[in-house]
Every structure is written in C-alpha cells, then in structure tokens.
Amino acid sequence: MGAKKSKEVSTELTAKQIALIKANTKYTDQEIREWHTGFIRDCPNGKLDKKKFAEVYKQFYPDGKVDKYCKHAFDTFDTNHDGSITFEEFLLAIAATSQGNVDERLAVAFDLYDISNDGQIDQKELATMISAMYDLVGEQDRKGDKDPKKRAADIITKLDLTGDKKLTKAEFISGCKTDPVIHQMLAPNA
Structure with a gap:
C-alpha cells in the first residue's frame, strides 16, 4: 500500500534555502540564520498561519484592528497560496518591503x-x-x-x-x- 506523502515543512535551514534567500535579498548567512531562529521559535512547525500572522502585527499596532489588513497582507505573502507562510516566503516578503529600491x-x-x-x-x-x-x-x-x-x-x-x-x-x-x-x-x- 502506498502511503501519501505529507507536505511537511522542514524546520531545518538548508544550504539550498540560504542560497535562494541570499540570491534574492541583501541578507548575510548570519542574518538569515538569526531570522530563521526567531521564525522557528515563533512557528515551531515551520509555518506561519493567519492567526499567528495577525498576532505579530498586533504587537506593532496594539491600538489598531489588524484583522482586515492582515488578511490581505497574508494572502500577498503566501505566494504558493497554501494557507501558510514558510520561512522563505516570510523573509523574501520582509526583504521586499524593507531592502528593495x-x-x-x-x-x-x-x-x-x-x-x-x-x-x-x-x-x-x-x-x-x-x-x-x-x-x-x-x-x-x-x-x-x-x-x-x-x-x-x-x-x-x-x-x-x-x-x-x-x-x-x-x-x-x-x-x-x-x-x-x-x-x-x-x-x-x-
């Protein structure tokens, strides 16, 4: 009987992931590793869901209502539209909004x-x-x-x-x- 492959997201940072992120951002290996450590601390399963995404925004906008904005932002950053944001999607989105021209x-x-x-x-x-x-x-x-x-x-x-x-x-x-x-x-x- 064939077992279905689950779409598990690895919580380990690979050399391939680092190379991809470095090719598309200005982050150094060390910065990528630091971002990854924080991401995995907050998202131990390696995925950021909509609820956690809104919680993060709430920290930056404690007096605001984050739900509507976060829904649209989340959908923009969830580039493969699977309902979660992986570390790569997360860091590429951060870089695009902070490092780009x-x-x-x-x-x-x-x-x-x-x-x-x-x-x-x-x-x-x-x-x-x-x-x-x-x-x-x-x-x-x-x-x-x-x-x-x-x-x-x-x-x-x-x-x-x-x-x-x-x-x-x-x-x-x-x-x-x-x-x-x-x-x-x-x-x-x-």
Whole structure:
C-alpha cells in the first residue's frame, strides 16, 4: 500500500534555502540564520498561519484592528497560496518591503492592494485597503476627505492615466513616486 506523502515543512535551514534567500535579498548567512531562529521559535512547525500572522502585527499596532489588513497582507505573502507562510516566503516578503529600491517596494504595495490579483487596482479594492489601513492604525475619523471611498476615487482620478478608472502597477508606482502625499498614505515604508 502506498502511503501519501505529507507536505511537511522542514524546520531545518538548508544550504539550498540560504542560497535562494541570499540570491534574492541583501541578507548575510548570519542574518538569515538569526531570522530563521526567531521564525522557528515563533512557528515551531515551520509555518506561519493567519492567526499567528495577525498576532505579530498586533504587537506593532496594539491600538489598531489588524484583522482586515492582515488578511490581505497574508494572502500577498503566501505566494504558493497554501494557507501558510514558510520561512522563505516570510523573509523574501520582509526583504521586499524593507531592502528593495523604491520601485520594488511600491510593487509589493501594489500587489497588496490588488486584492483580485488581476494586475489592476480598482476603486473598490483601493477603498477596502484604505479602510483596512485605517483600522490598522486606529483611525476613527472617516468623514469628508478621509472617507475611504472618496479617497479611493480621488486617488484613482489623479493617478489613472488611461481613463479606465483602474490603476496598473506602472500607474501606481509612477503616481506614488510623483505625489508625496499619496506615497505616504498608500506606501509609507516604500
């Protein structure tokens, strides 16, 4: 009788994993090992699930509501869409949001906002993410210019170069780079 192979994730860091991460980040062997030690301490099975992911964000935003934002961020970082984030996915996501040049970091922000994963951000997706970001930082005032739907409409009107009421990755990156207010709001760490 053939036994099914389980999709076990190894908690041991291999030379192949280190080589992959080094090829795609600026981390040294030692830094990768340190990140791995912390990751395995927090995720002994080698996988970060949505619940633990939200717990980590809650440490950085203790006064905010992290659930909506974390759902979208988790889905962006779970590149193989298996419902968990492996160490490689985790560290590559950290590197992309912290080590990349401005275009690379804005591309990651775009991927986060592109909820439908169709290569474009529409007004509804943008409003959803603005609302999630407000929840994350504990922003209560959502009236007038701060209304997520109004803000999304204004941003799309300003950045949409083709007039299709959607933003491509190129429009998003270009718009964020040329408008410091939009950049700060949509991608503060980029």
